[in-house]
Amino acid sequence: MNYKLLGRSGLKVSELCLGTMGFGTEAGWGADKDISFAIMDAYANAGGNFLDTANMYKLGTSEKIIGDYMSNHDRDYFVLATKYTLKDNITNPNASGNNRKNMMRSVEESLKRLKTDFIDVLYLHIWDNITPIDEVLRAMDDLIKQGKINYAAISDTPAWVVARGNTLAELMGWSQFIALQVEYSLLARTAERELIPMAKHFGMTVTPWAPLAGGALTGKYQRGEQGRIKAESKRRDGRSLSITETVVAIAAELGVSESHVALNWTRQQGFSCIPIVGATKVDQLIDNLNTVNITLSQEQMQRLNDVSAIELGFPGDFFAEEAVRNNSFGGFYDKVEKR
Incomplete structure (x- = not known):
């Protein structure tokens, strides 16, 4: 794999991130320790260095497995990202949320499970609608100054909150969020309304x-396979099946797996994007890693964009309509300059 800079930083990460939510067998599914080790070996051997976990994945087992792995490998090679916010114990009322107290406690517990002195990237996992964003950024900046984390990031938070946070951080001289983790796929494009333009x-x-x-x-659902997604989920409705049929058709044209098509659609959207690829089997990971060896054509991208298109709502659709009506804003400004 090639390496990319993570946000406005000099941190070099591989072009696919390994998601480790499935490390551990709690809840009746996932990869045990040996398989998890084999997955991380295969990822590292392919040039991967960017691992994503969280304090509460598999009740902390994901972090523990990564920590055991790091004990026998080069810690500095890996860029380790974890998260805090969601409840990871029931000891006190502040064992969840975005507040400073929970952040400090969660980071200390994560460091113990990960068996490391520092976390490369710390994400706020999900916005709690309670804690002031300046409290979050000030606390993260303190952790950066203490050397316990290297970079701040944020996940599953409204665009206006992230924008306010980064603006405050720039004003106050605090470390800004360099990465945004959100749900995004051909079946889930609503992040294009506010979150992705904000990130850009x-x-x-x-x-x-x-x-x-x-x-x-x-x-897999067209092939009759079962999974953890319920039959009534939107991921299995008529629109989703139509989108998936297009993915399957393009995969057949290219002679690649469907995952290559779906992953490359996110990677070729014209903004800095590193999809998180989860795996509970080594062959599953190896197949996904081959994504970096193909490129979708402009025509194929257009087909995927068309079949998965969503309404941007106001003001996104309004801007698009005005651009078409006026033959683009650029044309209007050209006329202004001539005057």
Whole structure:
């Protein structure tokens, strides 16, 4: 794999991120320790260095498995990202949320499970609608100054909150969020309304979770396979099946797997994007890693864009209509300059 800069930083990460939510067998599914080790070996051997986990994935087992792996490997080679916010114990009222107290406690617990002195990227996992964003950024900046984390990032948070946060950070001289993690795939494009334009404006890298829509975009449901997604899920409705049929058709044209098509659609959107690829089997990961060896044509991208198109709503659709009506804003400004 090649390496990309993560947001407005000098941090070099591989072009696919390894999602480790499935490391551990709690809840009746996932990869045990040996398989998880084999997955990380295969990822590292392919040039991968960017690992994504969270304090509460598999009740902390994901972090513990990564920590055991790091004990026998080069810690500095890997860029390790974890998260705080969601409840990881029931000891006290502040064992969840975005507040400073929970952040400090969560980071200390994550460092122990990960068996490391520092976390490369710390994400706020999900916005709690309670904690002031300046409290979050000030606390993250303090952790950066203490050397316990290297970079700040944010996930599953409204665009206006992230924008306010990065603006405050720039004003106050605090470390800004360099990455934004959101759901984004051919089946879930609503992030294009506000979140992705905001990320582009601030130079943030988008790290989509569920870029394969829980496996729906691999065509497994058309093949009659079962999974953890319920039959009534939107990922299995008529629109989703139509999108997946297009993915399957393009995959057949290229002679590649459906996952290559779905993942490359996110990677070729014209903004900094590093999809998170989860795996609970080594062959599953190896197939997904081959994504970097293909490129979708402009015509194929257009077919996928058309079949998965969403309404941007106001003001996005209004801007688009005005651009068409006036033969683009650029043409209007050209006339202004001539005067």
